[in-house]
Amino acid sequence: MSATGRRKIVVAGSGPVALEVARQLRDRGEALCLVDYDGERLEKARLAGFEVQQVNLQDDDELLSLGLGTEVDVLFSLLDNDADNVFLVISARALAPGISIVSISETEETVKRLQAAGATKVIDPYQISGYRIYEMVHRPVIAEIMDRTVFGTDVDLEIAEIPVPAGSFLDGEYLDRLSLSSRYNLVVLGVVDRDYGDHLIFATNPKRHRIDVDDVIVVIGQREELERLRKEMAGTA
């Protein structure tokens, strides 16, 4: 997905994980800056084409000078060490209460600690990889499908969040009566209604949900189909 409006993203760390994340974000057209204390590794990242900045991440003033609390919207804390991540997350959360902070953890216990420190989302790479490997063992066909379609590289199907514009043909429809699967070759997973919070209401939910303005529907399908839906919704609005 391309970014809507230039968000400013800071990626802390310059190890393999940080570089991989930076690469993915760049491919999605995000503006980002890699920061770390280790000059040598930063240099490598700079050679890979990223904007870099050498910063002492334990110093609040230097964090402020990065734009934390002012311009930065998202912070990725991807340092090699769990303790460093926790420390950075705490400092950042204190400086900038409103931003999203994403971090990684090496162990299960740190997940909770990072969340307590103020991380919005904690990714446990080993847990996820371990689960994926288990899936390959346990139900190889599903694992392969998800790899080929949604989660792998060069995938064809995408998961998309599509906001419903006021007055579009979906406005006022019931969630389980959308029939987008025949009209657009899309599978509707559910809807996020901001009035009820940030979680996804599944299309299978027995409480029937009527879609209204500013709801976001979550669908899986090919990019062209998603674009078509977006366009036609805007057209009917």
Place this chain on the structure above:
Amino acid sequence: MMTLVLSSVFILLYDVRHQLGHWAVKFENLVVLIFIVEYLARLWVYDDIHRHIIEVYEESELINEPFRVSRAFREILRNKWAYVSSPMAVIDFLAIFPSYRPLRILRLFLLFRLFKLFRYAQNIQEFGSVLREKQAEFFTLLTFLLFILIVGSSAIYLFESSNYGGQIHGFFEGVYWALVTLSTVGYGDITPQTFEGRLVTMVLILSGIGVISFFTSIVVSAFQEKLGEVRDRQVLSQLQKKKGYTVICGHGRVGQVVAGYLHQDRQPFVIIDENREVVMAARREGYLAVHGKAQRLGMLRKLGVGYNARRILCLTGDDVVNVYITLTARQLDEKIEIISRANHHRTMKKLMLAGASHAVEPFKVVGLIAGEYIGQPVAFEAVQGILMGQEEIALEAVRVPEGSWLDGRRVEEAPLEELRLILFGVITPLERESDHVRHHYDLRTHRFQFNPGADFVLLGEDMLLVFGHRYSILRLRHRLKT
């Protein structure tokens, strides 16, 4: 046979205090006779005499030499001697050796044979080999012990000889006394009387404590060092009884997660790791674990790669090791499923070349998730939760059984809406074409028909890939069964 041995031993013990009757002696002779016959019979069948004679005869025919009986006999004798000198045969022989009475107690060992107790001989051998590795230490200890013993017994003989009012009547008694004292057993049947004798005793007692503790520590440390190997061997022998298990190489974080899930599923697996502490930790969890390097061909073979192992997971943190294990495993078994972890993007290709069936990149996964998360946090979180099995809603494949009521019907007729399930797609055999599917994806063994139309016809053995509440999925499975 067992009764014979037992009664023979009983007679032997009874004999100590009682007179044997006429029949008992006869019985004893009969038993010995049976043992002799058995011994000879075993000797006879141990190997084939004809074979040797024929072989020797043919050889001499070949080079036009006169056939020499002596050569054949030498050959035969050598083979028979191999039997006679084997431990089992020695015990048998001693058991029937009648002239020296105390040896008759060896008949008890026949019980070992009868109970097939010698299959534990391997363990005994293991203990032996453990101790053998401490040869140098034992030798030092033995030298020291001999030295002390000679000095001690000479001294006590010197000071405590009966000529000087002591209790020692000969050098042998001196040695006996010194050993009893040195071993800290100290019966007290002979006690030193003179001042010098008591001094010697004190020195001997002190060195005795040293010798004993040294000896104990050697044995204990030898076993502690070897305990791991002994356990590993146990694990491997347990493994030989299993089939279709998974070999997990590396019990780091990823390995632990996979092992945890497999354990939950009660799927058999074995862990191998280079780090002994990690192996111990895995054992504490109740997993089968072996200490060793998985990249070794011999080790993988021991783990049953190429025979009973169905798949191997290379999950170490070192890409070089993962590639190496992959290569080795593929070399051992063409069909085995290999799933490997790639810590670096460039390793993916190498793993595939080395023969991996699948590869997973943990860091890549983080990148993907981070990217998706930035784009659409809620949707991604939800789908990820489903895929990780953390939600009530699950993504599952439900098989359409052959001959069930849905076999041959259209997708529309499946009770998906009623059970509140979302159809993601249908998994069919590779060759299936349909006008009612706009996009399909070919997998290794199946074809995934994404979002099939209402008129898509389901056939037996197709699988419906559905999102829905776990209970709904359970109901659907149930309905398809009846």
